[in-house]
């Protein structure tokens with residue numbers, strides 16, 4: 001541990017690490033309460049299952065789409081999905097910072113699926129970390145988190161054996177936005193529910209305008225986004241086809257070709273959500289700093305006032 | 307599969323997948339329900355209470371259901387695979403860029419329009435040689451022409467211009483567009499659409515053209531029946547074409563067309579649409595024509611140029627029909643390229659003497675629709691009606707068969723009526739007698755007379771041009787249309803190919819084998835000769851050739867001479883089988899003198915210098931000749947009577 005670090009209190013260390021994340025491009029960063037995570041995450045997916053001596057889980061979020069990206073066709077928008085790699089890069093840097101400065105083991109939490117447990121289950125839920133760390137709240141759009149200032153973000157986590165004081169989850173949930181509540185009152189559905197292409201979202205809003213129930217057909221959602229699941233399905237369809245023409249159609253259908261492409265040279269895109277629910281979400285698209293242009297103006301202004 | 311273990315090692319059976327599959331799928335993350343916001347509120351009790359709804363891990367499910375974790379994994383994976391719908395992804399391909407998903411407007415891919423098998427079979431017949439297709443497209447001979455596109459262009463650019471004139475009724479392009487749009491909507495309402503064959507048996511009236519355009523707008527295919535067709539032809543042609551609907555008259559001059567069709571055993575024929583008095587079981591045309599749900603309102607997909615839209619029968623109306631399919635590439639490309647050659651413009655008023663059931667008449671309509679000219683209608687040809695229509699309608703262009711002109715000349719109608727509005731008369735349908743062409747030219751001196759050779763398979767194949775002069779037009783069919791090529795085989799047969807040529811007969815492989823040469827040229831069956839300037843004259847039919855003991859000759863020359871015989875109205879020479887020589891010539895004739903005999907005929911021909919070997923060896927007098935709608939003698943229907951026993 002270097003001399004400066006020795007002097008750092010846990011509070012100071014937390015500030016140093018979170019400031020690093022923000023400086024490197026994160027819009028928000030926080031520390032999740034490890035005990036809460038250990039209680040909420042199911043066995044096999046708790047932080048301690050990955051890093052037995054973990055003491056702290058740091059979560060950070062980077063900005064989602066640019067304003068322009070929300071207006072491109074859905075099939076092209078999928079390619080913007082690799083934004084999350086920026087979050088992983090920051091987390092990777094933060095893990096090095098912790099090890100270098102505090103001589104304490106740290107990892108950047110692998111964002112991957114737990115392949116043993118199928119394509120729907122991550123090794124660790126990055127969203128759970130972010131939610132408990134107070135940098136996002138569950139929306140009515142399935143398991144997506146939203147932030148009142150930054151809208152829709154991509155998350156990454158750092159696990160460390162360094163003990164840091166935890167943050168609290170957000171006090172209020174920005175979802176549903178007032179306009180969503182009024183739409184729900186009129187037609188019984190919020191924008192995300194209405195425009196989901198596979199209609200996998202439903203639920204209700206209570207009298208206070210708060211989330212009452214949220215139903216999410218994740219299997220249907222995955223059909224829109226988890227293309228690696230489509231590949232064995234396409235092969236199975238081809239094998240089950242009645243004749244050579246049917247087999248050829250199953251494999252070379254022009255729509256399916258896009259999936260093959262994504263699985264080969266174009267992989268990385270569309271392995272997340274299909275984005276239609278976020279495209280119509282007022283928070284994802286209109287939160288004060290969801291727009292990168294407004295964000296950079298805000299940053300410039302705050303720089304000037306310093 | 308889970309941990310690479312097989313189902314025997316895990317102890318899973320199909321019965322277990324069936325029994326627990328749904329439950330495990332529900333309990334897993336595949337189906338999630340969240341009540342309130344328990345995680346943000348760190349409400350651990352609520353989280354625990356709603357585990358099963360929030361989505362459980364395999365281990366948690368295993369504990370809940372009483373299975374091992376690997377068993378849960380295996381069963382969950384099986385269920386995810388069974389439930390996975392790769393087609394859902396296709397919704398995404400249509401979304402974004404301002405387009406939002408709307409459940410009420412979305413139709414699953416699996417539930418979307420599908421061409422029925424008959425339509426696919428017809429489309430299979432539209433197979434062109436790849437090198438030809440490429441060449442035609444590269445040359446611009448095939449483009450994105452469609453009748454719907456042409457019509458829409460006129461509707462927007464010159465809505466008030468006359469499109470159809472029928473007596474006092476003048477329909478402008480805007481009105482025509484509206485009528486077509488509504489009828490297409492009405493036909494759609496009957497369940498008719500892309501790829502369906504719809505037959506039409508009508509005289510040359512407004513409803514014919516509106517129906518034709520509406521059928522094309524639907525992406526359907528029109529097949530035509532001639533007015534003289536009766537139950538037998540209906541049965542053959544409607545059956546062979548797999549027609550789903552027929553548009554006809556309730557009463558076609560005493561023939562109950564609609565009732566006849568309704569009474570036939572035609573399983574594919576769903577609708578008979580009748581114009582005129584209501585017929586029980588038939589749909590009233592007026593009802594469909596007034597449909598409020600028009601094709602545009604219904605957003606029916608627009609046809610494309612490669613879609614077949616016309617299926618015409620050339621022969622075999624009672625057996626082994628030869629059906630010629632065309633798409634816009636072949637038909638409309640030929641018309642687009644031809645309009646300039648014929649010097650037709652939007653200012654023309656075009657009248658067709660033959661019925662629209664015949665491609666030559668439809669060609670006149672295709673040209674009018676391309677240029678935006680007016681179609682002046684002559685419901686049924688009679689010489690006086692044609693003369694009166696040209697005069698009162700101030701026709702500028704006339705599409706006619708030589709026989710129509712011969713009849714008008716014979717009745718002195720050129721002297722009794724004013725034909726001076728004509729600037730173009732295109733003669734086609736059978737070989738044009740030179741004397742007749744000269745005679746017509748003399749009667750309407752300011753009108754360019756041209757001759758066109760075409761077949762149902764080719765539309766406008768060869769033609770002389772307005773500037774060529776009467777000598778070329780009277781003696782030949784000029785030279786090939788743009789996009790067409792012609793050659794004359796060693797046997798003297800005219801063979802053609804080009805962007806206007808149909809691809810193959812529908813559902814008649816035998817006919818296809820005979821119709822094309824090995825190198826892909828179409829055998830016209832016509833005999834032709836080419837002059838030094840490249841003008842091609844049609845000299846007869848290859849099957850009319852008489853082969854008398856190895857001496858082959860074309861009887862056309864003799865027929866032309868006989869037509870000049872003072873007592874012969876019409877003649878046709880056909881081969882008759884002969885045990886010794888193989889064939890001998892028999893002359894059929896319509897004569898004013900019922901006592902005309904073979905000796906007098908032969909003496910006349912010898913006097914004209916005809917060789918003895920070419921003289922007819924039998925004479926059969928008939929009251930009238932069997933004729934095509936374009937007034938060609940159908941030699942195949944001339945039946946040799948038994949010779950009296952000697």
Ligand code: SF4
Pocket residue numbers: 141142195196197198199200201220221222224225273274275276277278
């Ligand atoms: S990501 Fe797409 S499929 Fe999933 S909930 Fe959102 S809109 Fe629906």
Ligand code: SF4
Pocket residue numbers: 139140141174175176177180190191192193277280281282283284
């Ligand atoms: S659109 Fe956004 S804010 Fe509105 S209910 Fe859906 S997720 Fe919440």
